[in-house]
Amino acid sequence: MHAPVEIAESAANMLARLRARAPRVHCITNTVAQQYTANMLLAVGAVPSMTISPEEVASFVADADALLVNLGTFDAERRAAIDVAIRAAKAARMPWVLDPAFIDRAPARAEFARQLVGRAPAVVRLNTAELAALSGGDPAGDAAARFAKTHGTVVALTGGVDRVTDGVRRAVIANGDPLMAAVTAMGCAGSALVCAALTVEPDAWLAAAAAVTALGVAGEVAAEEARGPGSFAGLIIDALHGLDAATLRARSRVS
Amino acid sequence: MHAPVEIAESAANMLARLRARAPRVHCITNTVAQQYTANMLLAVGAVPSMTISPEEVASFVADADALLVNLGTFDAERRAAIDVAIRAAKAARMPWVLDPAFIDRAPARAEFARQLVGRAPAVVRLNTAELAALSGGDPAGDAAARFAKTHGTVVALTGGVDRVTDGVRRAVIANGDPLMAAVTAMGCAGSALVCAALTVEPDAWLAAAAAVTALGVAGEVAAEEARGPGSFAGLIIDALHGLDAATLRARSRVS
Amino acid sequence: MHAPVEIAESAANMLARLRARAPRVHCITNTVAQQYTANMLLAVGAVPSMTISPEEVASFVADADALLVNLGTFDAERRAAIDVAIRAAKAARMPWVLDPAFIDRAPARAEFARQLVGRAPAVVRLNTAELAALSGGDPAGDAAARFAKTHGTVVALTGGVDRVTDGVRRAVIANGDPLMAAVTAMGCAGSALVCAALTVEPDAWLAAAAAVTALGVAGEVAAEEARGPGSFAGLIIDALHGLDAATLRARSRVS
Numbered sequence: 001m002h003a004p005v006e007i008a009e010s011a012a013n014m015l016a017r018l019r020a021r022a023p024r025v026h027c028i029t030n031t032v033a034q035q036y037t038a039n040m041l042l043a044v045g046a047v048p049s050m051t052i053s054p055e056e057v058a059s060f061v062a063d064a065d066a067l068l069v070n071l072g073t074f075d076a077e078r079r080a081a082i083d084v085a086i087r088a089a090k091a092a093r094m095p096w097v098l099d100p101a102f103i104d105r106a107p108a109r110a111e112f113a114r115q116l117v118g119r120a121p122a123v124v125r126l127n128t129a130e131l132a133a134l135s136g137g138d139p140a141g142d143a144a145a146r147f148a149k150t151h152g153t154v155v156a157l158t159g160g161v162d163r164v165t166d167g168v169r170r171a172v173i174a175n176g177d178p179l180m181a182a183v184t185a186m187g188c189a190g191s192a193l194v195c196a197a198l199t200v201e202p203d204a205w206l207a208a209a210a211a212v213t214a215l216g217v218a219g220e221v222a223a224e225e226a227r228g229p230g231s232f233a234g235l236i237i238d239a240l241h242g243l244d245a246a247t248l249r250a251r252s253r254v255s
Numbered sequence: 256m257h258a259p260v261e262i263a264e265s266a267a268n269m270l271a272r273l274r275a276r277a278p279r280v281h282c283i284t285n286t287v288a289q290q291y292t293a294n295m296l297l298a299v300g301a302v303p304s305m306t307i308s309p310e311e312v313a314s315f316v317a318d319a320d321a322l323l324v325n326l327g328t329f330d331a332e333r334r335a336a337i338d339v340a341i342r343a344a345k346a347a348r349m350p351w352v353l354d355p356a357f358i359d360r361a362p363a364r365a366e367f368a369r370q371l372v373g374r375a376p377a378v379v380r381l382n383t384a385e386l387a388a389l390s391g392g393d394p395a396g397d398a399a400a401r402f403a404k405t406h407g408t409v410v411a412l413t414g415g416v417d418r419v420t421d422g423v424r425r426a427v428i429a430n431g432d433p434l435m436a437a438v439t440a441m442g443c444a445g446s447a448l449v450c451a452a453l454t455v456e457p458d459a460w461l462a463a464a465a466a467v468t469a470l471g472v473a474g475e476v477a478a479e480e481a482r483g484p485g486s487f488a489g490l491i492i493d494a495l496h497g498l499d500a501a502t503l504r505a506r507s508r509v510s
Numbered sequence: 511m512h513a514p515v516e517i518a519e520s521a522a523n524m525l526a527r528l529r530a531r532a533p534r535v536h537c538i539t540n541t542v543a544q545q546y547t548a549n550m551l552l553a554v555g556a557v558p559s560m561t562i563s564p565e566e567v568a569s570f571v572a573d574a575d576a577l578l579v580n581l582g583t584f585d586a587e588r589r590a591a592i593d594v595a596i597r598a599a600k601a602a603r604m605p606w607v608l609d610p611a612f613i614d615r616a617p618a619r620a621e622f623a624r625q626l627v628g629r630a631p632a633v634v635r636l637n638t639a640e641l642a643a644l645s646g647g648d649p650a651g652d653a654a655a656r657f658a659k660t661h662g663t664v665v666a667l668t669g670g671v672d673r674v675t676d677g678v679r680r681a682v683i684a685n686g687d688p689l690m691a692a693v694t695a696m697g698c699a700g701s702a703l704v705c706a707a708l709t710v711e712p713d714a715w716l717a718a719a720a721a722v723t724a725l726g727v728a729g730e731v732a733a734e735e736a737r738g739p740g741s742f743a744g745l746i747i748d749a750l751h752g753l754d755a756a757t758l759r760a761r762s763r764v765s
Contacts, residue, residue, distance in 0.1 A: 032289040032305050034542045038694035043739055048694065049615065050542050053585040056616045063615055075308040075332075077585075105304065105318055106311045182496065184293035184303065229298055230492025237740025241692065287544045287560050330563040360559065360573055361566045437751065439548035439558065484553055485747025 008252040011210040012245035019045035023065035023199035030072025033185035040189040043241040046196040054080045061088035065199040067096040095122035095198040099191035104129040122204040125156040125191040156208045164209040171209040174253040175216025182229035263507040266465040267500035274300035278320035278454035285327025288440035295444040298496040301451040309335045316343035320454040322351040350377035350453040354446035359384040377459040380411040380446040411463045419464040426464040429508040430471025437484035518762040521720040522755035529555035533575035533709035540582025543695035550699040553751040556706040571598035575709040582611040605632035605708040609701035614639040632714040635666040635701040666718040674719040681719040684763040685726025692739035
């Protein structure tokens with residue numbers, strides 16, 4: 001098991017390696033989230049690409065170091081692009097992250113997400129309502145750990161408190177600020193950050209916990225200066241860009 | 256008739272109810288405006304959704320409390336989604352708002368907007384050039400009131416001074432700041448705010464006037480701190496998020 | 511040849527004329543860049559439009575003063591819209607700018623970009639990797655000047671130092687700040703600024719050099735106040751909006 005301090009150190013190491021290596025992260029995400037996701041990736045030193053054209057997505061994924069699949073927009077073209085992209089990621093033995101955004105609001109999207117879980121995402125990042133939809137409405141106690149164990153993946157369940165589990169190891173992360181829920185695409189951008197973390201940390205549970213911790217700490221730093229969600233949206237990018245090991249050690253609240 | 260003070264009070268009540276109820280607003284809007292619109296809705300406590308996939312839009316609208324239809328992007332898929340969305344809104348007796356963005360620049364889009372007016376939007380939010388295109392070029396005096404009366408809707412005509420009328424009642428709102436015109440999608444986001452207001456205020460004229468007033472007052476608050484349109488774009492979101500009854504009473508200029 | 515001081519004066523004149531004339535710039539650009547591009551155009555007084563619907567794009571271009579074609583998203587619909595848009599620009603003898611974004615990552619996109627160069631863009635704005643892809647991998651010394659001369663266009667090659675050449679005249683612009691590379695769509699928005707400049711300055715080389723200089727100087731002004739890339743993204747818009755001749759004269763580093 002990892003002591004809390006190890007996750008803070010992992011987050012610091014992750015940020016240092018991202019800044020040094022500038023990995024490429026290809027994102028299939030919704031049009032609402034694209035700009036904010038790209039800016040968050042750039043803030044940690046990663047290089048985003050965003051095309052969803054089925055004609056081109058294989059070429060972009062092949063050149064990338066990790067793939068994000070976010071279901072925030074859902075149509076036939078997007079489904080085709082996702083299929084091609086995951087094939088390309090598998091061919092290159094590249095980690096991919098699933099963000100089943102809003103599947104609690106659309107049954108067909110939930111069904112598609114369940115199929116995607118079978119294609120072995122390294123991490124699934126979602127909220128409580130989305131986890132309930134993905135696991136077929138399972139409302140009981142430790143649904144995240146059970147889901148992770150059953151499907152051989154890592155679940156990063158974010159909300160007021162964030163929980164990251166691979167079915168055996170668990171991290172409970174109490175960082176963050178309520179303003180994070182008032183900025184659109186914050187969860188989507190968080191999934192992209194998990195995806196970036198996977199390019200420098202092969203332990204998917206540790207990568208996800210480190211990324212979620214870093215974002216939560218950045219949110220706390222930003223909230224101290226923000227006047228509201230508009231300025232906060234920029235300040236959390238600033239905080240992530242400048243986040244150092246000392247701040248992560250001092251502020252992370254992981255158990 | 257409503258005295259100015261009543262509209263300021265309505266705006267304060269509207270904001271309090273939005274924060275308490277967190278209504279869902281489904282937005283069919285253009286890709287330029289999606290992120291800013293979502294952030295403005297979140298700033299007042301509403302929960303945005305943005306999918307335009309014809310396959311899913313009915314499901315999202317059925318779960319929402321109000322629908323925004325913005326014509327800022329216009330193609331066959333979008334027209335299909337709009338048709339499905341309005342049917343779903345009608346089936347659920349849910350108010351919907353029409354923003355006929357840029358119809359003065361594209362004849363086919365203007366023709367489509369005229370058809371949509373026949374499907375009874377609660378409010379049409381537009382600028383002077385768009386009203387001229389929608390009413391067939393009618394340039395004369397009180398075109399907004401005449402249009403509202405003829406079509407049984409509320410017109411929110413925004414610009415240097417904003418005018419909200421249902422054909423009988425009129426509010427002239429002198430709040431706002433010139434920087435609002437230097438931020439893309441400000442009008443589109445304003446239409447979304449009117450849409451949110453309809454979820455807590457059944458009188459569409461009062462809802463529209465309250466929403467337009469709140470946005471104008473927030474713009475004035477933001478302009479006091481902004482260095483230009485870039486910082487203003489975030490600060491008006493902050494101001495809207497923190498807007499209180501005292502500020503609305505002190506600053507609203509409604510006649 | 512132009513002395514450095516002339517380019518600073520041209521930039522100041524360009525900004526004054528843009529603010530006075532409010533030219534329309536139609537942008538076919540990727541969904542990641544649309545909002546930021548629109549806000550940058552508004553910051554200098556231009557009026558952006560963004561539709562990519564093949565049904566409408568001709569009508570929007572016909573009403574515009576210049577056209578931007580950015581390849582950041584690439585699919586059959588986008589290719590059709592680009593073809594229609596360039597025809598409309600040619601018919602109106604309107605300048606157009608090509609931004610072959612990411613062609614170094616996608617061979618089919620590079621091939622399409624090479625075809626577009628044959629349709630006489632006034633300016634091609636790109637980075638070093640994109641120039642190599644466009645010129646068929648030509649890595650040698652002054653590839654930009656050779657490319658410009660061969661194709662009868664202006665090349666604006668941006669990066670740590672920006673170079674603008676028509677094959678004969680050359681400007682080397684040492685303004686800018688590293689934070690510019692940490693904001694998504696900064697290059698795309700820069701291309702839009704070049705496009706706006708062409709509406710008030712018929713000498714494409716001078717227009718491109720002036721626009722690149724103005725953006726670089728605005729970046730330096732913004733960097734003095736920014737805490738990171740999140741706040742910088744707004745502050746550079748502010749700086750561009752308020753940029754005056756004295757600042758341009760004092761700060762431009764053109765040789």
